[in-house]
Amino acid sequence: MNAARQHQVAWDAGLADLVQPPPLLQSWGHGEVQAKEGWRVKRLNLPQGHASVLLQGRWPFARAYVPRGPVPTSEAALGALVTWARNSGLARLRVEPEAPKELGPVLRRLDFQPSQAIQPKHTLIVPLASDEIMLAAMKPKHRYNIRLALKRGVCVEEGEEVEELHRQSQATAVRQGITLLSTAQYRARLAQLAWCRTYVARHQGRPLAAILVAHFGGRAYYLFGGSSGEQRELQATYALQWAAMRAARVAGCRDYDLWGIPPEPDPGHPWFGLWQFKTGFGGRPTEYCGAWDLELSRWRTRVAGIPGQLAGRARRIFTRQAL
Template identity: 85%
Template structure:
């Protein structure tokens, strides 16, 4: 279980003072998860902001990645981060701010250029409200499926079940030909994030689906999910999402980030099924500015490897989803 330390409290409180909601991926706990998975983490107090920086490689060939940061996404904070990176002798800096595309001109002025996104660039954020208000905002099919699951006796348990989450996500990963996390990686998130739980949908004691949800700074995040594929007619994935949304609302969260959708409803897109599932929960479609790279030294950056290598390393440990 997560043991809160004074440094963690101060860091997360500082983020909350700088942005509302503060980004989960800049939280102290998220840095602890990434440290366990092989990154070096440096938490930087900038002149006008904060940045949790993930480092790969050794100086002078080190590369840095700042997921959903710095905080705030101001020119002053970005400039302070660039100055820190130069003074630290880094070869390359990648940022992926939680900011709209309008930040692009600022990043260009600071010498950044667009790169391959690691985190979801497009997402859907669902406002949390009373049961009646939320259900009314969902598509009719989603309301029907939620009520069907409840009527047919699908129950959802909130807890810490990394083994069951792994079993469910592995079943989905096998069907879709994708890679998801290990049991140990799920366990680390449950232990180290400020608030993180599994929601397991069961029917007559048999687990049918599971999701992983984190809360931070008044926002809930659906990070991972999967289902065995058994008894899909009972709609266990809808029941799990509904339970997580209601629990987040009751815990004081204002909204629920569904963590990634395709850029448009293209039936040929490999994530079209994900689009259909998530868009039915209503909410606000949000697009971020994506990832941006700054080459701090051309010869050292060549020695450090290209941006694609950093992206590949990041994707080994950052979030993916399945249904």
């Protein structure tokens, strides 16, 4: 085992010693993915825990972001992280702990203020058990659609089909007017995360839908997906999730994170269809405390934000011109 691999194994094992399940976004592999996308990564062995910190900007205007961290989400670990940030001369520290909203008073005591969430604040976590137990926990329509897809010959293959995942997700992105990852970004996740695979649903050899799933520390995560929109009556997207859940169970995962739902079942919400799809698989609704900012220097934070504001204005101007 080379030195880099030793560091990865030691870091991930250290997270698992502190909390179960350890957060995927604090894993060594996730830091490597973010390093390829422009962040500087600093992994801290704090006296009271660990934190994989993503850094942006140069001192004295550097800002830090800790996704789903620190680990654990104790007041002692948060306090140690704040001390490091102050001593490092950061302009701002943003944390998004994998902790319930009850952590809010602790964060306020440390002078954090609520910010715009970056990661999903609400999700569903499905316990993985026998086929019979998992199917019984689903809504009747979902059980019916899974069985229908299998009966009609939808087949799901596990692999590393980056191009097909990108093609399917781009079809969804165009329909919904959203932006998803590039082929290179999907490939980086497959290469760097501790365990990551694509699942592609096909009917008579024709690809209909694809998803990207990661495993870490005994939990599986449905990260990205898309479908061509063709032959929807075959219910390929239901077969995909079912195959990924069953494979995760066989691999030793205890549960499956569906990675984001709207906060309420509001028919007027643009993600209401997503809420209907995901909640039908059963699972435990989970609400996290969201993102919190600590401004360590107000003027340096403001100055650091100016390039981003200008870039955003330029993008809006370009979009209006393009339309």
